[in-house]
Amino acid sequence: MTSPGTSPGAVRPGGRTAKVREAVRAATLAELADKGFDGLTVEGVALRSGVHKTTVYRRWGSVEGLAADALDLASGEPWPVPDTGDAAGDLRELARLVVTGFADPETGPVSTAFISAAVRNPPTAGALHAFFAARHEQSAVIVGRAVERGEMPAGTDAAEVIRTCVAPLYYRLFITGEPVDEAVADRAAAAALAAARAGVFTGG
Amino acid sequence: MTSPGTSPGAVRPGGRTAKVREAVRAATLAELADKGFDGLTVEGVALRSGVHKTTVYRRWGSVEGLAADALDLASGEPWPVPDTGDAAGDLRELARLVVTGFADPETGPVSTAFISAAVRNPPTAGALHAFFAARHEQSAVIVGRAVERGEMPAGTDAAEVIRTCVAPLYYRLFITGEPVDEAVADRAAAAALAAARAGVFTGG
Numbered sequence: 001m002t003s004p005g006t007s008p009g010a011v012r013p014g015g016r017t018a019k020v021r022e023a024v025r026a027a028t029l030a031e032l033a034d035k036g037f038d039g040l041t042v043e044g045v046a047l048r049s050g051v052h053k054t055t056v057y058r059r060w061g062s063v064e065g066l067a068a069d070a071l072d073l074a075s076g077e078p079w080p081v082p083d084t085g086d087a088a089g090d091l092r093e094l095a096r097l098v099v100t101g102f103a104d105p106e107t108g109p110v111s112t113a114f115i116s117a118a119v120r121n122p123p124t125a126g127a128l129h130a131f132f133a134a135r136h137e138q139s140a141v142i143v144g145r146a147v148e149r150g151e152m153p154a155g156t157d158a159a160e161v162i163r164t165c166v167a168p169l170y171y172r173l174f175i176t177g178e179p180v181d182e183a184v185a186d187r188a189a190a191a192a193l194a195a196a197r198a199g200v201f202t203g204g
Numbered sequence: 205m206t207s208p209g210t211s212p213g214a215v216r217p218g219g220r221t222a223k224v225r226e227a228v229r230a231a232t233l234a235e236l237a238d239k240g241f242d243g244l245t246v247e248g249v250a251l252r253s254g255v256h257k258t259t260v261y262r263r264w265g266s267v268e269g270l271a272a273d274a275l276d277l278a279s280g281e282p283w284p285v286p287d288t289g290d291a292a293g294d295l296r297e298l299a300r301l302v303v304t305g306f307a308d309p310e311t312g313p314v315s316t317a318f319i320s321a322a323v324r325n326p327p328t329a330g331a332l333h334a335f336f337a338a339r340h341e342q343s344a345v346i347v348g349r350a351v352e353r354g355e356m357p358a359g360t361d362a363a364e365v366i367r368t369c370v371a372p373l374y375y376r377l378f379i380t381g382e383p384v385d386e387a388v389a390d391r392a393a394a395a396a397l398a399a400a401r402a403g404v405f406t407g408g
Binding site: 115116119126133160164167168170171172174175178188190191192195197201 | 337374401
């Protein structure tokens, strides 16, 4: 479908290369949702995307390459950073997004597959860590606005507030196997806010 | 080494059965530390423990059975629940135990192997979840003492304080791949304490 040696980005955005990349990415996510990382194969992605297997091998190399590229695309994508008018609402909304994302029958299994794969697959781990770093950075605006409004002290470390807000949800989902729901999300958000207000995340 | 059909606990504690169980458990942990869950085999455990392979198969059934039994034993074992004299010190000590445990060249790889295995192996997940439930329960005394001393409000949910204290460490270790150290532990402990003091974990 493309000339040999063509790399992603060598063709204009929206062109044939971008379309192939998007088709392969959609197929990768669908395969992950259906089969998990252990069931992800270059053949399966080729078949589902309609892109020739040799093209997928040449440009993505392996299932790790497919997973990493899907995560790279996700890192750069817009998502609804909460903007409710106050820090309490924004953090609550952020925590609830984690709960609803993992409960969603489409996105939940894909996110779970990425995290499961990352614990034993270094290239996928690298892409996943970059994804979370991007999410922490994108969420920092919540803390910036809170400081401007006087809801948190100046010098509050934004990423630490975000981590503290979502960590209890990931801890339950991936470590202790305990359930998460809106009440759990709201409590995690309230804890992060109380700690931020108390000045736990300033200085250091 | 034992009669066919002998089950763990059927022989007096400290007797031959207990010794076999302990030898097999020590071998399981050593194999996990060396090779991870993917490298754990009944043969490897039999060889390392000196217990005959057919005995290991008969009594533990599989690598999942070996991992679950090692976790069961760990759940019931004493460990140094912090008692420093105040809630701030106890929570800081608890968070630091997580950091030092994962940094330890002997215990770190074993704990990591259990958590990695649990994300895709339901029997191991069940044993791991029971292990964490036991740890939360054992740590509850920290919150009980804090409430008695007036450092936290009455009715504070002990497990929620403990989860909030350790979650940011597990989030960094297993989700975002960010480093943990004493400063990260101390901040997580301070955040849990500030939230508890603010009454985030009461009622519900």
